[in-house]
Amino acid sequence: MFLLLFPLLPMLLAYPVFRIEKAKKRLGFYALAGLCALFVLGLALLLPAAAKGTGLRMYLPYFAGFSLQLKLDGFRATYALIASFMWLISGIFSKEYLRHGENQARYLLFTLITLGATLGVFLSDDLITCFVFFEIMSFSSYPWVAHEENPKAMRAAATYLAIAVFGGMAMLMGFFLLYLQTGSFAFDALLAYSSQAADKTALYLPSVLILIGFGAKAGMFPLHVWLPKAHPVAPAPASALLSGVLTKVGVFGILVLSSKVLLYNPFFAKLVFVFGLITMFLGAVLALLSIDLKETLACSSMSQIGFILFGIGMQGLLMEHNSLAAQGTFLHMINHSLIKLVLFCAAGVVYMNTHRLNLNDIKGYGRNKPLLHIMFLIGAASISGLPLFSGYLSKTLLHESLVEYIAHLSQHGQSTLIWKAAEWLFIVSGGITFCYMLKLYSAIFIKKPAQETVKTPYMRFSSRIALSAAALLLLLLGIFYRECTIPFATLSLPFVGAHAPAHAVDFLSSTNLIGAFKSLVIGVLLYAFFVERIMVKNGVYRALRPEKADLENSVYRPLLRRISLGMTAISKFFSCMPDLLFAFLKKLLFIPKVIAGLPDYFFLRFSLFAFRTPKEKAPVPIGNRISYALGVLCNKLSQFYQSLKDSTKATTKNYIVVFAKLWEEASTYLKKLSHGLSFSLMMFSLGLLIFMIYMFLL
């Protein structure tokens, strides 16, 4: 049950600490540091217990509508420890870093919430717990990016939020599809399901969607766009956490996918491997071309994440023999976290004093500052993979795993050309890493500044202690690798489903040293011929990256604008539809109107007809109307006939009179006839009646 303290305690304490900081400046930072120190201590004590067997578990059946499953095993405990340690160092440093700015209390509030959420993700033992904490972390880290509240920061923060939302939604979609098949979210259940599933192709789509979500947070190409924007604008201690821990949360998710959902799956492994390669190389190139201190470090983060993804891919490809890759991946995660802590804090020291990040402005700032110098040097040497530094160990392990895979392939007689190319890309990326670190180092610590600055205290005592502790840890990890580092790395093996290594790696063997040496040579050559000759013109660093080569500004934002325009047009169309429909229906009212009018119309016609004023007609002089008309006609005809025959003879007969007489006769005759007929009919009926009576009587 006490496992719940790790995520919840910081969140619960966040608001009190916020109030404390508001009431009394600086006190809140002590609270933050105290809490983190407590966590570091607690986790260090729990580590042996957690590493044994199945670790510690916690199950809460009711939490926010879901169940909450936490687990502390070797891997999780180590990473939670690293995260708490980083929060501790960055918390101490931020006290000094933020002393002049505004909104310290807000920074503290969200730093604590993010700490809780991050620990929650690392301890989670089912996807839904993981997702809940992941989303909290995504949103609570927004104020870090937006801390400065200037337009640049707000824009970067908007990008950060957009990518977080998009990634979160893609992930949620993946979860739905995954749940449809597995019916469970617990990591163990997922592993059990996928290991017995015959056909894993159905798991590909959900896995890819979840990969998008976690990859967005990890800074995987092509969703890396937020990294180089957000890290430079955030306060340096926050950048260290963003780059050191938050990206690792994404990596953690990808590890869950590769080791729980699609264990040893070649498709997924190759996918991660390819994107890892692209991210690794692209990040390195971007870092090389940048002339902004923190942007270089941010791009470097992206590149190192590529290395880690490369390792995750190798884990899946090597199947059961992946212990080297697993160790390398995990070690590189730890290394990168600590290295970035040191480097970003060093960059923070520079920024805190100069308020500049452009290499031209901060040129030579580090001269005569031995502590800063040593710190930076340890970080730079470590990230470049110089032998005897910790970065060398993890890179060698990763490299070794690829070499092993190539050997494995050639044993089975398969083509190894592509993998050889990948190996070279790996070495070249390592070389570029060395080159850009050399660029930063020489710019800050070797080159002479435009005007010599007065020597002033540049760091307070507390920060000195904290940062040198971080640097020292890094140094120790590199030197005592047999006693300390490699055992740590083995702790991660059960989580990713790897077996114990078949043989120990001899880090100081000639082949491994030569591999590192190749990278270093490439780096030095690049520095000598590219940076010094091309990038630096007349002692001024030039940004060589073309404006157009920005995925965010040239692709994503225009695309989004287009989509939103299109959607608006469509929705406008649809919102017109009901109105149009109504207009149309109003027009249709014409038909009932016509129909309704028809009776009226007919009635009107009828009434006009019925109530028309009768025409005055000349009374017929003689006979009736028909006889008169016939008479007139006959008169006319006879006149016509006469005119044809002879005109001398005058008309003798008036036919009108004739017909009238005829009609009169006919009518009297008909009258008589009708009387007669009725009389005879009467008689006939009477006869019939008598006849019938007679018949009845018979």
Next chain:
Amino acid sequence: MLIFTILTPVVLGAFIPFIRFKDRKQMNMYSLLSSILTSLLVFWLVFVSAPSEKLTLFHITAALPISFGIDGLGKLFLLIISVLWPLTTLYAGYYMEHYEKQKLFFCFFTICYGISLGIASSANLITLYMFYELLTLITLPLVMHDGKPTSIKAGLRYMYFSLGGTALAFIGLMYIISYSPDMQDFIYGGIFTWLAPSNSLRFAYLLFFLGFGVKAAVFPMHSWLPMASVAPTPVTALLHAVAVVKSGVFAIMRITWYIFGVGLIEKSFAQYIPLLLAAFTIVYGSILSVKEQNIKRRLAYSTVSNLSYIVLSVLLLNVQGFFGAMQHMVYHALMKISLFMASGVYLLHGASNIRQIKGAAKSMPFTSAAFMLCALAIAGIPPLLGFQSKWTIGLASLSLPAPYPVIAVISLLISAILTCIYLVVPAFNMYFGKPSEGIELHEKDMRALAPIVFIAALALVISLAPQSINGFLSQIANGTM
């Protein structure tokens, strides 16, 4: 008792214009007290002595009884209304200070409470239909309250749409009566279990859906809702986010689960046409909301979208879907009313545009925190409310045949992204922006602050411990209550 409860606000509200109040405060107090009294009566009914028998008031004809009864779904709706009404009345006392004709406003507002209770506690379709029509008429003056041309226009459109919708529902009612002349009471699982599915009944269902869909603001019958956001904020908050629109949804739940039954409409055009309409409305409402700059209209479009979540979930026609629908009904009520109230406070201070609330958090921290919380919740950020209900709906949709789960889930996701854009981004801007000039915000009035913060806190509590109401909801969904 039940009748008494329904009549209490109607009578008390109807008296308002005839009582001589000393001042404005007294009237506010009167209406607040009457709504609290009613709520207490409702609580008593729901928790202490729920009448198990149906109560028939009178018969319109021998076969058409007007009768009341409280079952599980009715209880849920009663509780939603009765918790939120006194709070909104309190808020209205603050908000309406700047309006004229307050007596009329509070009169109709209080009567409305009774009508809504009537909808919630009606035991058969004809009673529901009657109160449904009454609600339209009673809320009309509230929409047109300020008497400006836009309000009149909005009110008229509201009336046309609603009456047109109920006309469609009336045709459906005739169908029902022809099949079951003695107008049975609502039964979980439907009253037509003895009938074989037939297309004419399905058509009747479709008519009902289109009819009641007007108040549930399903495309293409949605356009009254954004227009009606010109009404005073208490009206938009309570009626156009909760009482009126939810009564549309409630009616759809009633006809789906308590009249027609799942078996009759399952896997036919009567399920799929409304389902597609709802899925379309979800995305469509969100898109329009993104483009809208006026805060209240934006929230209204968001309501359009969110109501369709509920409708979609009901139309999934499984128990989990019904559960999710009720969940979202409760959650959306809480979140949206708080958002509307907060936006009303901004509006009173002159910030009607979404850009004008930038940096508002500095001068009004609590209101902004509530706004932020509800915005995150409505966007579905885990582990807050909206996420849980959307999750349930998404899972419930998986049981449908082939293309429909994908349509449902994708529309949910697109709308979730868009919700983040239209609500969460402004909420973030409240914290990280320079306040716009000429607008002075403050939150000194407890009558506004208390309801907002209380509801937001309630939302937070429920989101952390949803099992408190989930047991209740699942009992309703399974028909055991």
